[in-house]
Amino acid sequence: MKIAVAMSGGIDSAVSAMILKNEGHEVIGISADLTSSLLARHFSNSSATGSIEFASRVAETLGIPHHVVNLEDDFLTLVVDPFCREYLKGRTPNPCVRCDAFIKFDRLLNAARSLGFDHLASGHYAALRHTDEGRYYIARGAEIAKDQSYFLYMLSQESMRHILFPLESMTKADSIRMAHENRLPVANRPESQEICFIPDQRYPEFIEARTGSTPPPGDIVDLGGRVIGRHGGIHRYTVGQRRRLGIGFPMPLYVVAIDGAGNRIVAGIREDLEVHALRAGSICHMKETELDGLDVLVKTRSTQVPVEARLQQDGDGIIVFFSEPQCGISPGQAAVFYSSRFEVLGGGTIESAYADPEQCGRDIVNGEEPSQ
C-alpha cells in the first residue's frame, strides 16, 4: 500500500512511519508547514521550522522521501482566525479539533493523494473502525491515558476512508521504547502541548496582534451583578478559570460565565460552576446518525474521564443531560459522545450550559442573567 505519513517532528508520527515502513509499505513522510511565516510575523524570536526539520531528519533516518506542503493560508483561514474571533466573542475555541478535520485530514490528505498516495497515516493515539455497513468511526485506542479520539470527532466519512492510525493498539510507552530501540532522532523530544501556533501560552497577546484589536477592560461581577473586580479583556478568560481573577475572597473564585455583549466576567464559587446540561450545535455524526435519546458517555475536554449523560435532539442541536453535574463547561469547546465501548458516536460545539436541568432556558453561560 502507498501511504503518506503525516510527520509532525514528534515521536509518535516518527514511530508510525517506521512501523509502516517495516511492514513493507511504500511510505513517504509529509509535513504541513502551518506557521512559519505566522510565527515570524508575531513572534520574531521563535523557531517555527524546528519541527519540520526534525521530521526531515526522521525521514532521512528511515530512508523515505519527505515532502513539505505549505498550508499556511488554509490554516489561517480555517483555524487561526476563527480561533481569534471566538475569543473576541468571549468563547473558548478548540483549534485542534478544527485543525484535524480541516487541515490534517483534509488539505494534507488531499496533498498526499495528489502525490499519488491514497492513504494518510498519523501518530494519533486513536482507533479507526467501520461498521458492517461501511460507516467509519473513530474509537479509543489501546492508549487510554493519552487517548486523542476527542480531537477527531469532526472527521468526515470521506476522509476516514483514507486514514490510518498505526499506533491504535500501542501505548505511549511502547512508542517511546521503539523510538529509542531504533535510535530515531526524535526519541528524546518533549511531548507537544499547548497551542502549536502560539508559543509560551501568550495567547491573549497573540490574539491582539493577529486581529489588531485590543479588547477593553471591564467589570468582574458576582452572580448578583455586583462589581467585585476588573478584568483586562474578555479574551483573557475562560469559563472555569480560577487563576488571574485577582480577587481576594474567603473562597476561590472561578469564571462562571463570560458576558461578551456586556463586556463582563461573571465570577462565582466552585459550586456556581456546576452544570447539569449543555446544548451543543454544529453536530457531527460519527458512528451514529441518530443521537436522540441515547445514553452515552461524554467528554467536554480531551483529558477528562468520560461521564454519563443522555442525549436529546433539540432542533439542529443536541442537549446533553449529565448524570452528575460538571464543572468548567465552556461555550466553544467540543462535547464528544462515546458509547460504553468508547466508540465516538458524534459530537458538537458547546453553545451554552445550564445549571438547572429542568429549565434549559436559563442560560447563564451566554451572559444572560439568570431568569430570576
Next chain:
RNA sequence: UGAGGUGUGGCCAAGCGGUAAGGCAUCGGGUUUUGGUCCCGUGAUCCCAGGUUCGAAUCCUGGCACCUCAG
C-alpha cells in the same frame, strides 16, 4: 474633634507577653496535543513614636488614620 471601636503581608483573618496560623489573591513549577481544572511551592515583624519587661503584634503613654453613635 463628645463617646465608643478598629488599625497584622495585595484582600480577609488568627494571635490575649515568649519570639507572626490559615484562606483568598499573586508569582513560579508539575500534570495536559485546545482553554481551563487540579497538585506542589512562594511573601509580612504586626499604623507611627516612646515606655514597661530577660522578652511585646500582644501591656502603658502620646500621635496618626479609618469606622460607628451622638450632637
